[in-house]
Amino acid sequence: MLICRTAAIAKCRYVVDVGSGLGHLDRLLAYGCGFRTCGIECNEKLIVRARNLDQLFEKQARAYNRDILLATNTPIHIRYLIDPTIDSVEFIKLIRDAFETDEPFGIVGLHPCGDLGPTLLRLYQSCTNIKFINIVGCCYMKLTTCEETSSNRYGFPMSRFAVENKFHLSYNAREVACHAIETYLDRLRTGQHWQFKIHAYRAALEYLIVEKYPQLGRTALANVKYRTEMSFSEYCIKALKHMDSKLITKEDKDSDMIKTFLQDWKAVVTFYSIRLFFASLIESMILLDRYLYLCQETNDDGSCSLITLFDPLLSPRNHVLIGKRDQQRVCSAVNNVL
Ligand SMILES: C[S@@+](CC[C@H](N)C(=O)[O-])C[C@H]1O[C@@H](n2cnc3c(N)ncnc32)[C@H](O)[C@@H]1O
Known part of the structure; x- marks a missing residue:
């Protein structure tokens, strides 16, 4: 297992899993590999379930x-919200109190949302007591970009190269980067494109919502799986299950404009397919920016890598960014200087 190998190089027995959710990875590392683990999760309900x-x-x-x-x-599971402004002293104290020791530890983040990933990279860079980091990306659209905040703790761009070259990614671009092109291609290849009618349904519903209630523009709709013969009306009931389903009336749904739009559902599939061509490119920009950030801080001494780990059909966010403080490398670097 990758974490075991990284931890062995870094000579580390303690692992902190940030954004640990139900703690599945913690259990695997503790019971399966013998690590002392601490999951940090901001959602109290998930902590109880873990x-x-x-x-x-x-x-x-x-x-x-x-x-x-x-x-x-x-x-160990602790409820804590890791804010982008957290400093290394506060973080180290949190971990020391949890493990009741000053032993060095490694950080893992399996799909830390939005700015959490960049925050973990910053913590790794600023605390020598963190001996390694392994993170897999997630929810790039929730990243804060430098244009959106006056703070210097934004999620994109991170590397000197990307900052100096004024790299910019819009919300839509970051959102596309979270889509799974592999599963999509599989369905197109096997003639299951009819399932994508659901995208036209969603586009039509979002259009109606934005027209009537602009303030609800980015409200999350429930995920609905398309099945043959599902009507737009049925879709709306399911997609609005966490909202007031009466927001959109029968007249809205049956309007001529919506009917014409839905007849043209294949145009939405075409548009979505073209959009997806850019997904891997944009995700690569984000991942390489993080990789460069780690490299620049370590003078590119080979201690960072970016590898593909999971089968993208099972887990589309399948790249792991690795940073490790190799004890031997550090010792030989020190010896060279002496
Ligand atoms: C996509 S889930 C991944 C959960 C788990 N690692 C897994 O792979 O099953 C991300 C988790 O991170 C938690 N989270 C997000 N931002 C956080 C933050 N700033 N501090 C602590 N937890 C956070 C969320 O509540 C959520 O449970």
Whole structure:
């Protein structure tokens, strides 16, 4: 496993999983690999469920083999919101209090949303006690860009190169970067493009929402899976399940304008397909910017890498950015200087 290898090079037994969700990765690292783990998660409900899952796992494991848990520590889960303004002193204190030790540790982030990924990279750069970092990207549209904030803690761009060259990505561009072209291509190739009628439904519903309630423009609609013969009206009920479904009336849905629009649903599929051509390119810009940021801070000494790890059909955000403070490399660098 990648984390085990990185941790071994960095001689690290402690792992902090930031944005840990239900703590699946923590359990795997603790019970499966023997690490001491601490999951940091801002959602209290997920923390409670993560602790329950730990207990359930231990109960089941004990039923099979009592010894299996002897050498293992139950993962620690703490509720905490890592703000982009957090400094290294505050972060190190948080981890010291959790593990009750000053031992060095590594950070992992499996799909840390928006600015959380860049914040972790900054923490890694500023704390030598963090011996490695492994992060996989997620939700790029939630990144703050330099144009959107007066703070210098924005999520894009990060590297000196991208800042100096004034790289800019709009919200729409960042949103496209989160889409999965592999699954989409698979469906186009196997003649299942009819499933994409759902994109025309969504476009029509969003059009109606923005026309009537501009302030609801970026409200998240529920995900709906298309099935044959699903009508636009059925779609609207499902997509608006977290909102007031009466926002959009029968007259709105049955209007001639919407009918004409929906007849032309293949144009939306064409538009969406062209848009997707840019997805990998934009994601590469974001990932390479982060990679350059890590390299520039380490004088490109080979301690950072960006690799593909997961099958994109299973997990489209499949690149891992790795930074490690290699003990031997650090020692030999110091010896060279001496
Ligand atoms: C996409 S989920 C990934 C969850 C988990 N790592 C996994 O792969 O199953 C991202 C998680 O990060 C949490 N999160 C987002 N921003 C955070 C922040 N600033 N501080 C702490 N947790 C955060 C969210 O609540 C969410 O559970």
